[in-house]
Amino acid sequence: xxxxxxxxxxxxxxxxxxxxxxxxxxxxxxxxxxxxxxxxxxxxxxxxxxxxxxxxxxxxxxxxxxxxxxxxxxxxxxxxxxxxxxxxxxxxxxx
Amino acid sequence: xxxxxxxxxxxxxxxxxxxxxxxxxxxxxxxxxxxxxxxxxxxxxxxxxxxxxxxxxxxxxxxxxxxxxxxxxxxxxxxxxxxxxxxxxxxxxxxxxxxxxxxxxxxxxxxxxxxxxxxxxxxxxxxxxxxxxxxxxxxxxxxxxxxxxxxxxxxxxxxxxxxxxxxxxxxxxxxxxxxxxxxxxxxxxxxxxxxxxxxxxxxxxxxxxxxxxxxxxxxxxxxxxxxxxxxxxxxxxxxxxxxxxxxxxxxxxxxxxxxxxxxxxxxxxxxxxxxxxxxxxxxxxxxxxxxxxxxxxxxxxxxxxxxxxxxxxxxxxxxxxxxxxxxxxxxxxxxxxxxxxxxxxxxxxxxxxxxxxxxxxxxxxxxxxxxxxxxxxxxxxxxxxxxxxxxxxxxxxxxxxx
Numbered sequence: 248x249x250x251x252x253x254x255x256x257x258x259x260x261x262x263x264x265x266x267x268x269x270x271x272x273x274x275x276x277x278x279x280x281x282x283x284x285x286x287x288x289x290x291x292x293x294x295x296x297x298x299x300x301x302x303x304x305x306x307x308x309x310x311x312x313x314x315x316x317x318x319x320x321x322x323x324x325x326x327x328x329x330x331x332x333x334x335x336x337x338x339x340x341x342x
Numbered sequence: 343x344x345x346x347x348x349x350x351x352x353x354x355x356x357x358x359x360x361x362x363x364x365x366x367x368x369x370x371x372x373x374x375x376x377x378x379x380x381x382x383x384x385x386x387x388x389x390x391x392x393x394x395x396x397x398x399x400x401x402x403x404x405x406x407x408x409x410x411x412x413x414x415x416x417x418x419x420x421x422x423x424x425x426x427x428x429x430x431x432x433x434x435x436x437x438x439x440x441x442x443x444x445x446x447x448x449x450x451x452x453x454x455x456x457x458x459x460x461x462x463x464x465x466x467x468x469x470x471x472x473x474x475x476x477x478x479x480x481x482x483x484x485x486x487x488x489x490x491x492x493x494x495x496x497x498x499x500x501x502x503x504x505x506x507x508x509x510x511x512x513x514x515x516x517x518x519x520x521x522x523x524x525x526x527x528x529x530x531x532x533x534x535x536x537x538x539x540x541x542x543x544x545x546x547x548x549x550x551x552x553x554x555x556x557x558x559x560x561x562x563x564x565x566x567x568x569x570x571x572x573x574x575x576x577x578x579x580x581x582x583x584x585x586x587x588x589x590x591x592x593x594x595x596x597x598x599x600x601x602x603x604x605x606x607x608x609x610x611x612x613x614x615x616x617x618x619x620x621x622x623x624x625x626x627x628x629x630x631x632x633x634x635x636x637x638x639x640x641x642x643x644x645x646x647x648x649x650x651x652x653x654x655x656x657x658x659x660x661x662x663x664x665x666x667x668x669x670x671x672x673x674x675x676x677x678x679x680x681x682x683x684x685x686x687x688x689x690x691x692x693x694x695x696x697x698x699x700x701x702x703x704x705x706x707x708x709x710x711x712x713x714x715x716x717x718x719x720x721x722x723x724x725x726x727x728x729x730x731x732x733x734x735x736x737x738x739x740x741x742x743x744x
Contacts, residue, residue: 267415271361276417285358
């Protein structure tokens, strides 16, 4: 089971997930669960790709305009629930 | 052939459907048939398989298609045939695909799935197996798929279950004779730790010859829809029943969109690319992987695909209250029954397709192309013993009664 999404923690793209750029953003394929997810905005794709460089999710979304932050946090929560992004502390466990 | 595409489970996001209509950078649901050779002669075979085509892609060509799919980030393919496992290089190609991040779900009648191969498959990541079974009883299955095919499929499935292969698929084409067995199929899947997948019978390939006798009745269509509304969360459908959405307020899970040339396509055993696995006909041929530019060029630039990616008018269906939910149905089903592509599906739940059918000249129907059928092995479909059992225990020692 995936733990609840916590914006105070650092997340990163799951190494089992590949992103494929598409006109609407990207599709994410999880090789473990064989599920597809859709990232419906190019900015979200950028955010997800760069997530691992930030200490926590709140930092990663800090540069976004106020009005958009909530939308992207919800999108990231959904991606965490689908195991597309994972907490950074999993790094040592999964590699 | 034994397969049709199965998109990976998709979160339902309506706005994306509009995006998909314009096509994607690469297919989501690519069916790739590896051979026309088959040990069986199923009456409804979509690809009229039987004999190998001498021009089938050689091992090196298969590998280069896999290389291309990797470069295009096609993350998995639905491999079918024919019976794909009869290719001598089947296991080698399977390993090559998986090693290149191209996951494989292959369809089989069970021919090669002995205990050893089942264990090997259970130990391989990125591989899924789909065993075809068109009756929950020997009689119903073998009437369509041929003598001995039920036992062969069951043996293969038992081997997979014993090897610990969880959630392999039991793939059922719905016919007039097996609709009453839906619960039995589900019970079989539960017993084996498998997942049930039901798909629509198409009038494609040899299916064109038996569609009239085998396709579910109107009443049975409603039964399929209700059953899916009740059980759909655990059952895969390859999105193939979206034409039934007009029956009720509850939409069936899936994209509910004809994905042909947009998110779906077919590569046949000789490398020809078609808009969908149910449309092996010159009218739906987009090109070949053997041409310069390979598969990627066909996917990106084929004029046929460009046409399929532009919004269709809906034609005669546009004024119908159900159009938004059924989208006019299946292009291949219309084509091979002689109905106009912008009109109703032959199984239109409003009866608009069926009422148009009798007026058509059956002799003038487009014939499926590339017939590789075994000569002189037609199944005696419709023999008196082919009947749906009235009780599950009439026919199947495996039946589980509630």
